[in-house]
Amino acid sequence: MSVPIVFLLDVLPADTVVDDADLAATITPAGDGSGVLSVFDLGPARGDGIFETIGVVGRHPQSVEAHLDRLTESAAILDLPAPNHAQWRLAIARAVAELPDVDQSAVRLVVTRGSGGRPTAWVSATPADGFPERENGIEVVLLDRGLPSDVQQRSPWLLAGAKTLSYAVNMAALREAHRRGADDVLFVSSDGFVLEGPTSTVVVRIDGTFVTPPPSSGILPGTTQLALWAHLEEQGLAHEYRMLTPEDVLDAEAAWLLSSVRLAAPVHAVDGRALAVDAGLTTQINDALLSRTD
Structure with missing residues (x-):
C-alpha cells in the first residue's frame, strides 16, 4: 500500500x-x-x-x-x-x-x-481518474434546495457561499439523483431560480451568450467558471452573470456543469428532457481549461 x-x-x-x-x-x-x-x-x-x-x-x-x-x-x-x-x-x-x-x-x-x-x-x-463525462455528458435532476436565492443576505449564519466541510446534504442530493437514474443535480431555490450543483457551477449558453448565476444568489463562486470567463474574454465571446430559471436551462443552446477536476461536463438531459449538446464547443472549453499552467 x-x-x-x-x-x-x-x-x-x-x-x-x-x-x-x-x-x-x-x-x-x-x-x-x-x-x-x-x-x-x-x-x-x-x-x-x-x-x-x-x-x-x-x-x-x-x-x-x-x-x-x-x-x-x-x-x-x-x-x-x-x-x-x-x-x-x-x-x-x-x-x-x-x-x-x-x-x-x-x-x-x-x-x-x-x-x-x-x-x-x-x-x-x-x-485523478479519467473523466468520460467530458465527452459522454451527464443527465441531471432538479432538486429543491429549500432556501431562497437571497439567503446569503437574509441568513448569513447559514454560510451560503462558503466551501465548508459540511457536505452531507450535497452527498445526499447526489444519491437522490442516482436513485432517479441521473448522474448529477441542479439545485433550485425556493423562489424558483437555478443555483448550482452539489459540487459544480452551472453555465449555459443563451443566444450566443454564456450565462451563470451571480454569486450573490447564495452559491459558491466557481474557480473553473472564472477561468472559463477569462478564456471567453480572450476569444471575444459574450458572457454574463444573471439569474436563471429551469426554463432557461431547458431552452438553452448548451449547458455544462463545471468543476475543478472534472472540468466541463455537458448536460444532455434535465429531469429526463433532452438538451442540446455542442460537442465541438465542449472540447474547445476543456482544451482551454486543461492548458492552464497557473
Whole structure:
C-alpha cells in the first residue's frame, strides 16, 4: 500500500513573512497518516471547517490563486484565521512534487477549527481518474434546495457561499439523483431560480451568450467558471452573470456543469428532457481549461 501524500501545516497568520527555511519548517509530511487528526478536532466532529480542491494537469496545479482567494473568503465567513498564501503555495508545490507521473491529479486543502482553539490544516494529493463525462455528458435532476436565492443576505449564519466541510446534504442530493437514474443535480431555490450543483457551477449558453448565476444568489463562486470567463474574454465571446430559471436551462443552446477536476461536463438531459449538446464547443472549453499552467 502506497503512503498517502499528506502535508500538515503549522498555521501561520496571513500577514506573517518569514524566510524560505522557516516557511518550509512549518510544513511537515504526515507519513503513514497515523495519529494525525485528533478525535476532538471540530472538523470531523462537527464539519466545522473549509476546503478547496485544485485540479492538477501534469505537474501544474490550476488556478491556485483563485482557490486561495476562495479559501480566504470561506475562512472569513466561518470566522477562521485567514490563510497565509505563501505557506499554502509552498505546501501545494510540495504535494504536487510527490505525485506520480500521471495526466491529472487533485490537491485538497483543508482547514478545520481544530481543538483547543488552534486550527488544524493539511494538504493532500492523489491521482485523478479519467473523466468520460467530458465527452459522454451527464443527465441531471432538479432538486429543491429549500432556501431562497437571497439567503446569503437574509441568513448569513447559514454560510451560503462558503466551501465548508459540511457536505452531507450535497452527498445526499447526489444519491437522490442516482436513485432517479441521473448522474448529477441542479439545485433550485425556493423562489424558483437555478443555483448550482452539489459540487459544480452551472453555465449555459443563451443566444450566443454564456450565462451563470451571480454569486450573490447564495452559491459558491466557481474557480473553473472564472477561468472559463477569462478564456471567453480572450476569444471575444459574450458572457454574463444573471439569474436563471429551469426554463432557461431547458431552452438553452448548451449547458455544462463545471468543476475543478472534472472540468466541463455537458448536460444532455434535465429531469429526463433532452438538451442540446455542442460537442465541438465542449472540447474547445476543456482544451482551454486543461492548458492552464497557473
